Amino acid sequence: MSIQHVLLGVLEARPMSGYELTQLFSASTRWVWSAPQSQIYPALKTMEAAGLITGEQLQTGGRVRTVYSITEPGLAELRQWIGTAHPSPPSRDALDVQALYFDLVEPAVAKRVLTEFIAEQQAAAEHATAHSARLLAKDTELLRERLSHRPAAEHDRMARLKAHVFAGQAAVAEARIAWAREGLRLLDEA
Template identity: 45%
Template sequence: MSLKYAVLGVLDARSMTGYELSQFLDGSTGWLWAANHSQIYPLLGRMVEQGLVVGVDDARGEQRRTTYTLTDAGREDLLGWVAGIHPPGRDNDAFALQAVFLDMVPGSSAAQVLREYAHRQRAAADLARQHADQLAAGETPLIRERLQVRPTTEHEAITRLKATVFAGQAAVATARAEWAEAMLVALAEVGRLHMDA
């Protein structure tokens, strides 16, 4: 369900092809919501049927591209969702599940998992902080486009709110790294790091 609103929110800034949307929502970009091609295209088809977006075909030689644009109905749906209260979703955290069973493997294996997780979370925190700084300065391509279509009086609120979201993502990633590092300390304190040395 949230993917629908991620797509509507991105299309509110500018029209995009399905390919551009899937590139933007690619998990490697560090954005908030990840999706792949196989999720994007069927969703766009359903959204066209629902009147939330309109697709305009552009044939260039043998290549055919469809550019999707948010409709008034799509924007109304998006604004209703954004203004609504939503219960927190159940977080199926693969790492938490793995971590709860780390007592089953040798301490050195558990430590390797924890160190790698902490390293990746610190890298994610750095990426989120950089993105927050770029948003605050109005320097990402999508924020520049969004600012072009929104009144100047709203620019500070737009950039600060979006930057604060990514600063929060950085804080979450930092807390996760610290959590893994605390588990490493716990392993050392109970002697699990030395049992299999």
């Protein structure tokens, strides 16, 4: 179900084609969610059949593409989903399992695993922090689209709420970095 709600959330900003959505959700974008295009096109079909979105054939230059817009029922479904607490899925972190058994490998090997993890999380933290700052400055295309159909009085609050999400991602990444550094120390102890 989730992918559908995430798509609804994006389409609330403005109508988009499947291709635009695949760009936004591609792993390289590292947005809050990622999904391969093989998942997005079928989901759009399903959602259109369910009446949550409507597709319209548009001609841009010589190109034809199907642009999907969120419908009233789609918006209602989105609001309903946002307002419902969904229990967190059971934690399933491979690194936690690896770390649990670090005593089975050479300390140097374990340290390399943690070092690579730290580098990865640092990149994630920086990315999230930068995106948070951009949102706070209302400096992303999607946010500007959203603000354009909302009263100016709400703009600051909206930007702060959205920036906060990415600030939270950065905070989690930093907590995990601190944890990994402590792990490096522990591996050196006798």
